[in-house]
Amino acid sequence: MHGLIFRGLQSFVRDTYGADTWSEVMQEADLGFTCFEAMLTYDDEISRKVLDLATVRLGKAQDDLLEDLGTYLVSHQNTQSLRRLLRFGGVDFLDFLHSLDDLPDRARLAVPDLALPWLELREMEDFSFTLRCGAGLPGYGHVMMGVLRAMADDYGALAFLELDESWEDYDAVRIVLLDEAFTEGRSFELAQEAS
Amino acid sequence: MLDHMPDARAFDALCPMHVAVNAEGRIAHLGPTLAKLLDADAEGRPFLELFELVRPRGAESVADLRAEAGAPLHFKLRDAHRTPVKAVAAPHRGGLIINMSFGISVVEAVGTYSLTSRDFAPTDLTIEMLYLVEAKSAAMEQSRDLNARLQGAKIAAEEQAFTDTLTGLKNRRAMDHIMERYLSTDGRFSLMHVDLDYFKSINDTLGHAAGDHVLQEVARILVDETRREDTVARVGGDEFVLIIHEIERPERLDAIAERIIARLEQPITWNGEICRISGSAGTSRTSQYETPKIEEMLHHADLALYASKRKGRGRHTHFTPELLELDLRQPAGDRGAPHPDLREG
Numbered sequence: 001m002h003g004l005i006f007r008g009l010q011s012f013v014r015d016t017y018g019a020d021t022w023s024e025v026m027q028e029a030d031l032g033f034t035c036f037e038a039m040l041t042y043d044d045e046i047s048r049k050v051l052d053l054a055t056v057r058l059g060k061a062q063d064d065l066l067e068d069l070g071t072y073l074v075s076h077q078n079t080q081s082l083r084r085l086l087r088f089g090g091v092d093f094l095d096f097l098h099s100l101d102d103l104p105d106r107a108r109l110a111v112p113d114l115a116l117p118w119l120e121l122r123e124m125e126d127f128s129f130t131l132r133c134g135a136g137l138p139g140y141g142h143v144m145m146g147v148l149r150a151m152a153d154d155y156g157a158l159a160f161l162e163l164d165e166s167w168e169d170y171d172a173v174r175i176v177l178l179d180e181a182f183t184e185g186r187s188f189e190l191a192q193e194a195s
Numbered sequence: 196m197l198d199h200m201p202d203a204r205a206f207d208a209l210c211p212m213h214v215a216v217n218a219e220g221r222i223a224h225l226g227p228t229l230a231k232l233l234d235a236d237a238e239g240r241p242f243l244e245l246f247e248l249v250r251p252r253g254a255e256s257v258a259d260l261r262a263e264a265g266a267p268l269h270f271k272l273r274d275a276h277r278t279p280v281k282a283v284a285a286p287h288r289g290g291l292i293i294n295m296s297f298g299i300s301v302v303e304a305v306g307t308y309s310l311t312s313r314d315f316a317p318t319d320l321t322i323e324m325l326y327l328v329e330a331k332s333a334a335m336e337q338s339r340d341l342n343a344r345l346q347g348a349k350i351a352a353e354e355q356a357f358t359d360t361l362t363g364l365k366n367r368r369a370m371d372h373i374m375e376r377y378l379s380t381d382g383r384f385s386l387m388h389v390d391l392d393y394f395k396s397i398n399d400t401l402g403h404a405a406g407d408h409v410l411q412e413v414a415r416i417l418v419d420e421t422r423r424e425d426t427v428a429r430v431g432g433d434e435f436v437l438i439i440h441e442i443e444r445p446e447r448l449d450a451i452a453e454r455i456i457a458r459l460e461q462p463i464t465w466n467g468e469i470c471r472i473s474g475s476a477g478t479s480r481t482s483q484y485e486t487p488k489i490e491e492m493l494h495h496a497d498l499a500l501y502a503s504k505r506k507g508r509g510r511h512t513h514f515t516p517e518l519l520e521l522d523l524r525q526p527a528g529d530r531g532a533p534h535p536d537l538r539e540g
Binding site: 038039081085088090091109190191 | 302303305306307309310311312313322323325326327329330331333334336337338340341344
């Protein structure tokens, strides 16, 4: 599994619960290192192990933890580059939802060996959708739910989200778009701020 | 103006960066994105007053541009930013329709003119290109971080590989490296091989912790008694090599060796116990050779050291060719080891 994914979890735990908490989780995991590198690849089993240990350490339900991780990836100040990359997907939330099918390909365009499981948006009726999140990443559906929640806020849309079903080969997230322009949302300039 | 362009709405949607130029060379209509870039009174003004043609050279009028229909055109906006644009022109109703794009200057242009996704046609790959530019620089940032960390780890590993971890002195690899460097630049130096006397009995009676402590004290003495430009290496359990830079006078070397031996003979305390050692030394000098070689110099310093041991330890001997005859009586490959009956313990 790609180091960027581990890196996401690592930054989330560090920025939300502190570096010490993360160190404890990694000590418990006993992997022989304490820090994931974004551009290296790690064994898939490690992700399960670290995730389970983090869940125990933080005393939260794993589903909630994963959703918080998804929200963090979009809304935290340390992950602004990811938020910007996602905003390139669409001019409004609806447009963004329709761009999700392309998300794994977009990710691969940026980092060729980053393999995200497939995503498929199905329109059930007007403003009601199901997003199927392919198997391959533990908790993918929950993370995507957090991402969508934060992105709806970012675009200023009001949306209802829930995990619909978990099947063997995909998780399904139900999305009901209640108001596309509920708030002003955050602005998005095409030009990157000089860092 | 729209009278000139009944199909302007279609053009606005498909090519938001187009400009219609009439037969007089004046701007008849601007696509919405291009209009954002220019002053409000742009429509009606001569096209070439607002756009400077960069390539092809020589074209100076709209009539010239008609001749370039279909060919790549390069303009610069005549504004404060001098933004370059690419364009292609098609003849239209006696005038021209010119469609423009930023090309690779788009990264700056979106900032300069505060453009948004809606300023580009959905079929335009500009947004994808901006996405890629950002995604690649974010990925590059991560790689740079990793490279910087690996570089740090590499330096630390190299440092370690050249260092004897017990004493902090250089190790044999480092010594070889330094001597090679000196010899390749015709540097002059003396090689002093120092071997501790009575060290083995400390290890045997007081244990390895005591032995380690003594070795650390010895390292400190050797560093104290040499200069910064000299090298002190630990090349074996209780064997050290000093590379003494640019000193080859035997008397000076004797003085250095005597000072070292005198200090080695001062008792070292460890956990209330007194440890007594001494040292024997032998030296070879680059000036003794026409073409000095590392192996030969080390071997000769060893022979001199061996002679010191024979003469009763705690002393220093310079290598002389006569010592080679002594060497012939020793078993081959036993470089540096004292004669069996001189061995301690």
